[in-house]
Amino acid sequence: MNDISSPLALKIRGLAKTFERPAVDGLDLTVLGGEFYTLLGPNGAGKTTTLRMVTGLQAPDRGSISIFGVDALADPIGAKRIMAWVSDEPMLYDQFTPMEYLDFVAGLWGVDPGVAETRARELLSCLGLAPHADERCGPFSKGMRQKLALAGALVHEPRLIILDEPFTGLDAASSRVVKDVLREKVRAGCSVIMTTHILEVAERMADRIGVMASGRLIAEGRLDELRLRAGAGDASLEDTFLTLVAQEQAAA
Numbered sequence: 001m002n003d004i005s006s007p008l009a010l011k012i013r014g015l016a017k018t019f020e021r022p023a024v025d026g027l028d029l030t031v032l033g034g035e036f037y038t039l040l041g042p043n044g045a046g047k048t049t050t051l052r053m054v055t056g057l058q059a060p061d062r063g064s065i066s067i068f069g070v071d072a073l074a075d076p077i078g079a080k081r082i083m084a085w086v087s088d089e090p091m092l093y094d095q096f097t098p099m100e101y102l103d104f105v106a107g108l109w110g111v112d113p114g115v116a117e118t119r120a121r122e123l124l125s126c127l128g129l130a131p132h133a134d135e136r137c138g139p140f141s142k143g144m145r146q147k148l149a150l151a152g153a154l155v156h157e158p159r160l161i162i163l164d165e166p167f168t169g170l171d172a173a174s175s176r177v178v179k180d181v182l183r184e185k186v187r188a189g190c191s192v193i194m195t196t197h198i199l200e201v202a203e204r205m206a207d208r209i210g211v212m213a214s215g216r217l218i219a220e221g222r223l224d225e226l227r228l229r230a231g232a233g234d235a236s237l238e239d240t241f242l243t244l245v246a247q248e249q250a251a252a
């Protein structure tokens with residue numbers, strides 16, 4: 001049952017997926033409207049599998065996923081209309097120029113062509129791709145492709161933006177630009193959930209940080225709350241994170 005007045009950007013309950021072993025193991029996770037949420041965890045913790053289930057790329061074994069009150073399992077198209085997914089290996093059409101790509105993606109979402117063109121130019125400008133707007137994407141660098149994928153994900157003005165490792169392979173200038181665009185989106189009321197291994201990004205950008213291990217959320221909160229939880233005093237996020245994961249492994 002959809003409840004589109006829900007203030008929760010993302011509500012995951014009892015989510016589970018097993019491959020050879022459980023990858024996501026009864027996960028409960030909530031992202032508030034207007035919140036920047038960062039998901040941390042060691043390799044294999046189940047972060048990407050979680051996001052792939054949220055975006056409909058992987059079917060869960062059990063559990064529920066609601067996006068602003070839209071049941072993402074019962075109404076995947078309704079859910080996709082209000083979210084964006086940026087994977088760590090974006091698929092682009094090499095023969096398209098950025099403007100053609102954005103026009104194509106906007107068309108899939110039924111965005112009015114005039115509106116789409118304005119948005120496309122704004123996004124390319126914000127992301128520093130305006131000088132390449134009419135060049136074919138084929139020879140683009142990884143960073144340029146990553147930024148164009150982000151533009152493509154934002155062209156239908158989603159309310160929830162989901163990113164898997166968006167800063168991997170970006171140089172300092174590109175990282176800054178992507179951070180600025182995401183911050184601006186959150187200022188405008190969007191919600192973001194993002195995985196990263198770059199703890200400094202989580203520390204600087206996240207309203208709340210969730211730490212996953214073995215398919216479950218083992219800790220969640222603001223950095224000061226996580227420090228308290230880890231008994232880590234004024235330790236860095238890296239120390240706090242490593243302490244939390246070690247505590248979980250010791251308890252397992």
Ligand SMILES: Nc1ncnc2c1ncn2[C@@H]1O[C@H](COP(=O)(O)OP(=O)(O)OP(=O)(O)O)[C@@H](O)[C@H]1O
Pocket residue numbers: 019020022023041042043044045046047048049050
């Ligand atoms: N399609 C798949 N088939 C089999 N096993 C899979 C598949 N996808 C993920 N897994 C397994 O599920 C577990 C969780 O993987 P996942 O990619 O979700 O972790 P992650 O936290 O994103 O890790 P990383 O930080 O390394 O990206 C791992 O053990 C992984 O090998």
